[in-house]
Amino acid sequence: MKKDRKEFVSKAVSVLIWVLIYQAISCFIGKSLLVPTLGDILRAFIGMSTSIEFWSTVFFSLLRVVIGFVLAVAAGVVLAWFSYQYNLVYNFVYPVLSVIKAAPVASFIILALLWMNSGHVPAFIAFLMVLPMVWSNVLQGFKETDYKLLEMADVFNFTAKRKIKMIYIPQVMPYFKTACVTGLGFAWKSGIAAEVISTPKLSIGRKLYESKIYIETPELFAWTLTVIILSIIAEKAFKALLNRFTKSR
Amino acid sequence: MICFNNIFKAYEKPVFSDFGMCLNEGVTTSLLGPSGGGKTTLINMLLGFEKPDKGSILGIENKSFSVVFQEDRLLENFTVKENIMVSSNDESLCSKVLELLGMQNTADLYINELSGGMKRRAAIGRCLLKNADIYIFDEPFKGIDEALKKNIINSMKKYLKGKTCFLVTHDIDEAILMSDYIKIMNKNPVEIIKDVSVNEIDSKFIEDFKNGIL
Numbered sequence: 001m002k003k004d005r006k007e008f009v010s011k012a013v014s015v016l017i018w019v020l021i022y023q024a025i026s027c028f029i030g031k032s033l034l035v036p037t038l039g040d041i042l043r044a045f046i047g048m049s050t051s052i053e054f055w056s057t058v059f060f061s062l063l064r065v066v067i068g069f070v071l072a073v074a075a076g077v078v079l080a081w082f083s084y085q086y087n088l089v090y091n092f093v094y095p096v097l098s099v100i101k102a103a104p105v106a107s108f109i110i111l112a113l114l115w116m117n118s119g120h121v122p123a124f125i126a127f128l129m130v131l132p133m134v135w136s137n138v139l140q141g142f143k144e145t146d147y148k149l150l151e152m153a154d155v156f157n158f159t160a161k162r163k164i165k166m167i168y169i170p171q172v173m174p175y176f177k178t179a180c181v182t183g184l185g186f187a188w189k190s191g192i193a194a195e196v197i198s199t200p201k202l203s204i205g206r207k208l209y210e211s212k213i214y215i216e217t218p219e220l221f222a223w224t225l226t227v228i229i230l231s232i233i234a235e236k237a238f239k240a241l242l243n244r245f246t247k248s249r
Numbered sequence: 250m251i252c253f254n255n256i257f258k259a260y261e262k263p264v265f266s267d268f269g270m271c272l273n274e275g276v277t278t279s280l281l282g283p284s285g286g287g288k289t290t291l292i293n294m295l296l297g298f299e300k301p302d303k304g305s306i307l308g309i310e311n312k313s314f315s316v317v318f319q320e321d322r323l324l325e326n327f328t329v330k331e332n333i334m335v336s337s338n339d340e341s342l343c344s345k346v347l348e349l350l351g352m353q354n355t356a357d358l359y360i361n362e363l364s365g366g367m368k369r370r371a372a373i374g375r376c377l378l379k380n381a382d383i384y385i386f387d388e389p390f391k392g393i394d395e396a397l398k399k400n401i402i403n404s405m406k407k408y409l410k411g412k413t414c415f416l417v418t419h420d421i422d423e424a425i426l427m428s429d430y431i432k433i434m435n436k437n438p439v440e441i442i443k444d445v446s447v448n449e450i451d452s453k454f455i456e457d458f459k460n461g462i463l
Contacts, residue, residue: 148318148320148322149322149324151296151298151318151322152316152318152322155296155314155315155316156315156335156336156375156379158335162335166324166326166327166335167324170324170325170326
């Protein structure tokens with residue numbers, strides 16, 4: 001408990017120091033248009049956050065990212081399972097997911113804009129960015145499953161359901177958790193980047209784009225702050241949810 | 250009768266060259282031999298995890314097995330009872346087995362809360378709960394303290410009466426306690442050098458085995 005408190009204080013002090021450094025830089029430069037002061041950012045943030053439009057914008061951006069993320073997690077796990085079971089599936093999927101992993105996200109965003117409605121692009125991009133990550137991590141987890149436990153399962157006639165519940169899930173879970181937590185961060189970044197380029201209505205990306213166009217730097221920082229806060233909340237909430245469902249000893 | 254017939258098996262070096270051995274059904278047979286002599290390989294071949302390069306194993310067609318592996322192979326995230334009951338849903342039999350192993354009070358503990366000896370007992374429990382044709386025990390009493398081991402062996406002997414059991418061990422005392430027949434295996438080349446009924450064993454035989462003369 002004492003150690004946790006010490007850790008918290010240490011982190012809080014670090015954040016405070018960085019905030020002070022930022023404020024010092026802002027005061028030194030003295031141009032709110034380039035580096036707004038903390039006061040400017042906070043004023044912009046409070047001003048924005050009292051409007052219904054702000055919350056609708058946050059809600060729809062969150063929804064797009066979450067849809068892309070959840071679909072990617074589901075598809076990644078299913079694909080990983082079939083890739084683990086059948087080498088043919090692995091060989092079929094591997095080149096496509098490797099290309100997705102290596103190609104610049106902007107290329108996909110522009111391509112996606114040609115293929116679909118701009119409102120669907122952020123979810124699609126979040127999906128594309130998270131899918132290879134979940135696939136490769138979960139597949140690695142399956143591959144690392146202790147073959148001695150699988151032999152034991154064969155001797156004791158485990159059903160497929162029991163094998164999944166008692167052997168695969170506990171063995172794959174650490175890989176799955178890592179993939180999801182990292183993937184969630186990626187989903188946020190890529191989803192918002194897609195919104196900046198595709199500018200759908202009621203999206204944080206569009207607000208960031210407009211702030212840039214109208215040179216509203218404090219608003220630009222305030223929206224960025226919103227994304228950071230949402231990302232932290234989403235990560236914490238997701239970790240708590242995962243821990244609740246996979247309470248392992 | 251279960252027979253290993255003219256078994257050839259090599260990894261980097263040959264392990265078995267024209268190896269033969271038979272196990273009687275309905276009794277317990279122990280196989281004693283040096284480490285790295287291929288005892289566990291024989292078990293793996295019985296279970297079908299490994300295939301002989303040449304030769305055959307007769308008498309195991311359509312037979313079911315239950316095993317205590319050399320490693321515990323328990324599921325860490327589950328309790329003792331959950332681990333034992335993977336082999337049967339019979340709650341009352343599970344209670345009987347837990348009692349036999351002196352584990353009534355540890356049934357709800359998780360595997361990572363157990364000592365080495367307790368894990369071993371849990372692995373034995375899982376094996377005993379399954380209603381199998383052939384029971385295989387690979388060093389099952391490793392890590393269990395001596396006094397408890399004797400009690401467990403005596404209880405197991407009663408529980409498994411009339412069943413076909415194959416025990417692999419280094420310990421001649423536990424082999425004598427548990428088995429009806431004892432086979433002693435040699436290394437380089439791997440072969441059975443002694444095949445005796447437990448009733449034929451005298452103190453000289455035990456002494457010779459312990460002194461490495463056999």
